[in-house]
Amino acid sequence: MALLYVIKDWDADAWLGAMRALNPGIDLRSWPDAVGRAEEIRYALAWRPPAGALHRLANLQVIFSLGAGVDSLLAGGELPPVPIVRVVDRNLTMRMSEYVVLHVLLHHRRQRILDGQQQRRQWRGPQQPAACEVRVGILGFGHLGQDAGRRLRDLGFQVAGWSRSRKHVRGIQSFAGAGELKAFLNRTEILVSLLPLTPGTHGILNLALFRELARDGRLGAPILINAGRGKSQVEADIVAALDQGILQAATLDVFETEPLPPESPLWSHPKVTLTPHNAADSDPGAISRYVLTQIRRFEAGAPLQNVVDRNQGY
Ligand code: NDP
Numbered sequence: 001m002a003l004l005y006v007i008k009d010w011d012a013d014a015w016l017g018a019m020r021a022l023n024p025g026i027d028l029r030s031w032p033d034a035v036g037r038a039e040e041i042r043y044a045l046a047w048r049p050p051a052g053a054l055h056r057l058a059n060l061q062v063i064f065s066l067g068a069g070v071d072s073l074l075a076g077g078e079l080p081p082v083p084i085v086r087v088v089d090r091n092l093t094m095r096m097s098e099y100v101v102l103h104v105l106l107h108h109r110r111q112r113i114l115d116g117q118q119q120r121r122q123w124r125g126p127q128q129p130a131a132c133e134v135r136v137g138i139l140g141f142g143h144l145g146q147d148a149g150r151r152l153r154d155l156g157f158q159v160a161g162w163s164r165s166r167k168h169v170r171g172i173q174s175f176a177g178a179g180e181l182k183a184f185l186n187r188t189e190i191l192v193s194l195l196p197l198t199p200g201t202h203g204i205l206n207l208a209l210f211r212e213l214a215r216d217g218r219l220g221a222p223i224l225i226n227a228g229r230g231k232s233q234v235e236a237d238i239v240a241a242l243d244q245g246i247l248q249a250a251t252l253d254v255f256e257t258e259p260l261p262p263e264s265p266l267w268s269h270p271k272v273t274l275t276p277h278n279a280a281d282s283d284p285g286a287i288s289r290y291v292l293t294q295i296r297r298f299e300a301g302a303p304l305q306n307v308v309d310r311n312q313g314y
């Protein structure tokens with residue numbers, strides 16, 4: 001049994017090293033220079049694989065995405081007709097929840113205003129509502145969204161989630177489907193997007209959507225946090241919304257083009273907090289353990305977990 005790594009943009013050696021540390025005898029190959037005999041490869045572990053890299057593997061059983069999102073995998077041309085398993089792992093989920101809580105609190109506690117006051121040596125606290133007076137809405141209420149939502153709920157925020165199907169999470173209001181999006185937005189002051197990128201979510205974070213957000217909250221104009229995918233946002237609309245006061249501030253981890261081009265106005269916009277797509281990194285050790293567990297289950301005849309629905313695109 002051989003595993004083939006097809007990794008772009010990440011350090012492939014770190015991934016092979018982490019897997020070898022867990023299972024020293026394992027047969028690991030890497031694309032493109034050390035594929036070996038293609039018919040021996042049963043599993044592919046991929047991140048942003050170039051088109052065609054997973055073809056001609058006659059005995060391939062499963063493709064493991066090394067991240068939670070599979071948009072780049074699915075966009076990379078026709079894939080062999082085997083199951084695709086994506087990451088759902090405590091380590092990654094915790095990282096994302098840390099990010100969401102950090103940035104909700106950053107805006108809620110007005111840290112950017114306080115930073116400016118510190119620079120000017122001003123001893124003055126801005127008005128501070130309690131968390132229970134603030135309504136957070138999470139677009140994309142799946143594994144990551146629900147975990148972050150629970151943590152925000154436990155801090156006292158009024159939390160709602162939007163997904164395709166109805167969810168039942170204690171203390172969190174569920175909105176489902178396109179028909180309930182407007183009601184979800186109308187009650188939301190801090191909007192967090194953890195949506196996967198699919199044809200249905202491409203460009204969804206646009207001016208028309210921002211205009212629907214609640215403007216009667218204690219924080220003033222609404223706030224956007226996007227750690228889902230960059231192509232879900234229309235960056236020109238974010239800049240316009242910030243400049244026109246339709247949005248008060250934005251935290252962005254993901255971008256239409258990554259790395260974010262140097263000429264993007266987002267880099268220096270005073271109302272933007274920006275991070276380089278590292279809200280929730282895939283940790284090679286943790287994710288290799290996850291993949292190995294799935295392979296052992298599969299080899300023992302148990303069903304794979306977290307299989308991607310290719311028709312839905314996530
Ligand atoms: P899940 O598949 O568990 O959750 C996705 C959620 O989005 C589900 O609730 C789903 O609804 C909802 N959804 C999808 N399409 C629509 C739609 N058209 N309308 C309404 N709701 C929709 O994924 P995860 O939570 O594990 O991950 C979410 C995304 O986070 C990833 O796809 C990836 O893009 C991003 N990510 C970003 C990282 C970063 O570092 N910035 C790191 C990891 C992930 P339903 O539940 O009904 O199916």
Ligand code: OXD
Nearest residue numbers: 067068069280281282
């Ligand atoms: C992921 C990511 O999808 O890191 O896991 O973006």
